[in-house]
Amino acid sequence: MGSIGPWQIVLIIAVLLLLFGGKKIPELMKGLGKGMKEFKDATKEDDTNDNTKN
DSSP states (O other): OOSOOHHHHHHHHHHHHHHHOTTHHHHHHHHHHHHHHHHHHHHHHHHHHHHHHO
16 A cells, blocks of 8 residues: 555656656756766765775
């Protein structure tokens, strides 16, 4: 009951398409991907800095 089924995913995608339009969603996903990549790079740099200090 607590999990998201395939029909709920379809409904969420339909609502997103209605709100943002078909052209805006790829731009949003591209920005999200860049943000995630920058976050991962920053955490890797932080781990590297911590290892060199020890």
